[in-house]
Amino acid sequence: MKNPIAQINLLFIIIISLISNLAVAKDILPTKNGIDYPVGLKNWRVIASSYRTDNNTQRVILGNSIAIKASREAQTKPWPKGSILAKLVWKNTTHPDWDSAIIPNEFIHSEIMIKDASKYKTTGGWGYARWKGTSQEPYGKDQSFTQECLACHSQVKKNDYVFTIPAKIP
């Protein structure tokens, strides 16, 4: 690229995109138990989806590379150290051009579970974190919010505290 104006423009575009990426990463604060929003979560692959009839929401459950490998190989009892499961939740709406199709609308929250049996010994080997709404504000006044997560997830202790059943992908 010989044209100096084009070079300056390109440099400018690169700087702006770097700054905006940093801003996005910085905007999301860690939860009170010290868990950061995982880098690259939006690019993780799907383990399953779910749909709740009681509150009219739908979810996708994603995994980092360790969790994806474990779920594809059915090595999830227990999930290996370093697995991160993420759940993204939206309110349902009807597709504007196809009445019977239910699609995601308002974003409700994202939440994760990080497997590390020694680090998160007091919460069943999983670190819990949730960020609310489009602002992705950390959920919980103090770290005790994790007891709420644990209390419900303990119902599936036999499945290493995980409700999700990996979807069959032929």
Ligand code: HEC
């Ligand atoms: C009252 C019960 C309940 C509470 C409280 C609860 N969960 Fe869950 N969670 C579920 C159920 C049921 C599922 C599976 C169905 C679904 O996808 O919504 C689930 C799924 C998840 C998943 C996907 C992995 C899995 O176990 O299936 C994550 C991650 C998660 N919850 C994180 C959290 C976090 C973080 C908290 C606390 C801030 C929390 N949950 C509190 C019931 C609960």
